[in-house]
Amino acid sequence: MAWDSEKQLLFSGSFDQSVIVWDIGGQQGTAYELQGHHNKVTALCYASLKQQLISGGEDSVIVFWDMTVERKETPEWHESDCCQRCGRPFFWNLRAMMDQRQLGLRQHHCRYCGRAVCDRCSAGRASIPVMGFEFDVRVCDPCLTELKDMDHTSMATFHDAKHSIVFMDLDEPRKQLLTVGQDRLIKVWDVSALLHCTVTQENRDVTVLHQCNSHRKEKRASIVSFQLLLFFVTVQESHHTHFV
Ligand SMILES: [Zn+2]
Numbered sequence: 525m526a527w528d529s530e531k532q533l534l535f536s537g538s539f540d541q542s543v544i545v546w547d548i549g550g551q552q553g554t555a556y557e558l559q560g561h562h563n564k565v566t567a568l569c570y571a572s573l574k575q576q577l578i579s580g581g582e583d584s585v586i587v588f589w590d591m592t593v594e595r596k597e598t599p600e601w602h603e604s605d606c607c608q609r610c611g612r613p614f615f616w617n618l619r620a621m622m623d624q625r626q627l628g629l630r631q632h633h634c635r636y637c638g639r640a641v642c643d644r645c646s647a648g649r650a651s652i653p654v655m656g657f658e659f660d661v662r663v664c665d666p667c668l669t670e671l672k673d674m675d676h677t678s679m680a681t682f683h684d685a686k687h688s689i690v691f692m693d694l695d696e697p698r699k700q701l702l703t704v705g706q707d708r709l710i711k712v713w714d715v716s717a718l719l720h721c722t723v724t725q726e727n728r729d730v731t732v733l734h735q736c737n738s739h740r741k742e743k744r745a746s747i748v749s750f751q752l753l754l755f756f757v758t759v760q761e762s763h764h765t766h767f768v
């Protein structure tokens with residue numbers, strides 16, 4: 525778990541690959557998900573000065589989430605016995621299946637509007653960074669059209685830690701990130717390049733945005749962009765490592 529005291533956001537990692545952001549300060553009972561890992565999220569750190577949330581997972585990936593940007597809450601999933609787009613029945617809706625003389629369909633949900641839809645009405649996939657979906661997710665046809673004009677610029681950067689992470693700690697003043705892996709290695713990363721590029725509300729002009737966006741793409745393409753500083757080999761259970 526991690527905590528942003530200024531915005532009163534609580535972050536918690538979850539076993540289903542996502543990070544949940546609880547907006548405690550807003551007092552609206554809102555929460556949203558950040559999905560950028562392919563396996564369990566095992567560690568979270570928050571760089572409060574730069575408003576960057578850092579998540580580490582069993583997929584050996586470290587994600588830096590830009591928390592200066594506003595994200596939308598994920599919609600609640602609708603309950604329905606029929607596809608809310610084409611009206612064909614889902615497989616438990618026997619009566620409608622009889623009436624319409626057709627087989628029932630599997631139910632899916634559009635991640636953008638939350639409607640219960642059939643596979644045929646939700647064939648499209650899109651990333652929705654503004655909702656925390658950094659990967660392509662299922663969306664229904666009308667939402668796909670709407671999302672085409674939307675900005676799909678990533679609001680996070682992805683980095684290969686080259687070990688499955690069990691623990692992380694951030695030294696924000698020194699801009700160093702420590703990761704402990706399942707391989708019993710401790711790595712200390714220089715993350716100064718990542719902690720200096722944030723788009724703050726005040727300087728969100730075109731030039732800054734452009735620079736940061738191109739910077740982001742670069743990082744995503746090359747994946748490993750932060751430098752490994754130190755490398756501790758074999759953390760024995762019998763030896764206590766006095767590091768932090
Ligand atoms: Zn349908």
Ligand SMILES: [Zn+2]
Nearest residue numbers: 634637664667
């Ligand atoms: Zn939709």
